Amino acid sequence: QVxxxxxxxxxxxxxxxxxxxxxxxxxxxxxxAMGWFRQAPGKTREFVAAINWSGSSTHYLDSxxxxxxxxxxxxKNTVYLQxxxxxxxxxxxxxxxxxxxxxxxxxxGYKPNYWGQGTQVTVSS
Numbered sequence: 001q002v003x004x005x006x007x008x009x010x011x012x013x014x015x016x017x018x019x020x021x022x023x024x025x026x027x028x029x030x031x032x033a034m035g036w037f038r039q040a041p042g043k044t045r046e047f048v049a050a051i052n053w054s055g056s057s058t059h060y061l062d063s064x065x066x067x068x069x070x071x072x073x074x075x076k077n078t079v080y081l082q083x084x085x086x087x088x089x090x091x092x093x094x095x096x097x098x099x100x101x102x103x104x105x106x107x108x109g110y111k112p113n114y115w116g117q118g119t120q121v122t123v124s125s
Contacts, residue, residue: 002026002114004096009119012086016123020081022096022116030054030074031102035112036081038092038121045095049081050106057105063089086123093118 008020020036035050049060049070058070069082079096097112106112 002032002098004098004114004116006094006096006116006119009094009121011122011124014087014123014125016086017082017084018086018121020083020094020096020119020121021078022080023076023078024096024098025077028102029077033099033104033106034070034072034079035097035099035106035110036070036079037095037097037112038090039095039118040092043092047108047110048094050108050110051079052105053103059108061108083121086121088123088125091121091123093120 003025004022006022031053033052036048037045038048039045051058051070051072055072067085072079095118096116098114099106100113
């Protein structure tokens with residue numbers, strides 16, 4: 001069983017930046033693709049970004065391309081989401097997720113079984 005703990009959320013003005021972190025424990029972090037999802041009030045949880053197990057491949061929700069960057073440090077069992085040029089539409093609870101199958105890409109439509117507790121990101125206009 002994997003445990004995921006997010007941090008780094010907060011309140012920021014439009015145009016600002018935040019970096020989210022997610023630290024994993026409980027299994028070999030470097031074998032699994034990781035992703036970030038978000039859920040805004042009244043909306044369903046949506047895919048934001050994913051990174052493969054080695055960090056060599058990433059993909060993003062179209063609306064965050066060029067603004068958000070996902071990365072990972074396998075030595076620290078941590079995945080990051082650098083968020084720049086934030087807009088009020090980015091306001092949501094952000095969740096970290098892990099794939100359940102090693103060495104398998106996390107697609108946009110993947111439904112994770114393992115989630116962190118979430119971290120709130122609020123962007124004011």
